[in-house]
Amino acid sequence: GAGVxxxxxxxxxxxxQDVALRCDPxxxxxxxxxxxxxxxxxxxxxxxxxxxAQLDKxxxxxxxxxxxxxxxxxxxxxxxxxxxxDSAVYLCASSFREGINEQFFGPGTRLxxx
Amino acid sequence: AQRVTQxxxxxxxxxxxxxxxxCNYSYSGSPELFWYxxxxxxxxxxxxxxxxxxxxxxxxxxxxxGETSFHLKKPFAQEEDSAMYYCALSxxxxxxxxxxxxxxITLSVRP
Numbered sequence: 001g002a003g004v005x006x007x008x009x010x011x012x013x014x015x016x017q018d019v020a021l022r023c024d025p026x027x028x029x030x031x032x033x034x035x036x037x038x039x040x041x042x043x044x045x046x047x048x049x050x051x052x053a054q055l056d057k058x059x060x061x062x063x064x065x066x067x068x069x070x071x072x073x074x075x076x077x078x079x080x081x082x083x084x085x086d087s088a089v090y091l092c093a094s095s096f097r098e099g100i101n102e103q104f105f106g107p108g109t110r111l112x113x114x
Numbered sequence: 115a116q117r118v119t120q121x122x123x124x125x126x127x128x129x130x131x132x133x134x135x136x137c138n139y140s141y142s143g144s145p146e147l148f149w150y151x152x153x154x155x156x157x158x159x160x161x162x163x164x165x166x167x168x169x170x171x172x173x174x175x176x177x178x179x180g181e182t183s184f185h186l187k188k189p190f191a192q193e194e195d196s197a198m199y200y201c202a203l204s205x206x207x208x209x210x211x212x213x214x215x216x217x218x219i220t221l222s223v224r225p
Contacts (some may be wrong), residue, residue, distance in 0.1 A: 042215030
C-alpha cells in the first residue's frame, strides 16, 4: 500500500511569510509525529498526535509553530512569520498504535527561508 | 532528558571489511533502541530494534545497559550498505513514543 506522503516536497519562503506543510499518514495509523531535521543533524521531535488529539507539543520551538490533525488523519504543520532558522527538512511519521514503536517516515518537506 | 550520541560523522571502509557504527545513549528509564537507515534519495526507514534481537541485511546490534551503548555491527560490508545511519531511542510503554535521534553517521563502502 501507499506509504506516508508529504506535500509540498520543496518550499521556498521569504522571511516573514506563513507556510503550511501537509502530511498524509498511512491509512489507519493512529499515531502521527512531526520532526524537524536541520542540515547535518538528526531529526528532532516537534509534536505528536494520537488520532485527532495532540498529546505532546513539547518540541515546537516557538508559538509560531502550530500543528493540527482535525479528523485524525491528515495533519498540517503551520509556521507563521518564517525565519531563516526555520530552514530545515520537516519529516512526518506515522505508526499503527500505541506501544508499537515502528514509525514509518514520509519523504519530508525541505523548507528554505530566504 | 534522553540523549543519543553518535561520536563519528563518517566511516569509510572497503568492501568486505567489518563495520561498527557506535551509539551511546543516556536515559534514566528502560529505553527502546533503534537503528534507522536512509539510502540515497530514499526516506528514513527502520533497520532494526533491540527488542527484536534479529539480524537485518547482516547487521546486528546488542544493547549493553552497563555501557549504555547500542553499536551496529556487520562482519563484511557491502557497497549497497553505503547510507546514512541514525541511532534512536524511545521510552518503552510510554504514552508518547517519540524518537530521540543521534546526529547520524555516513557509511561509505568502497569497492
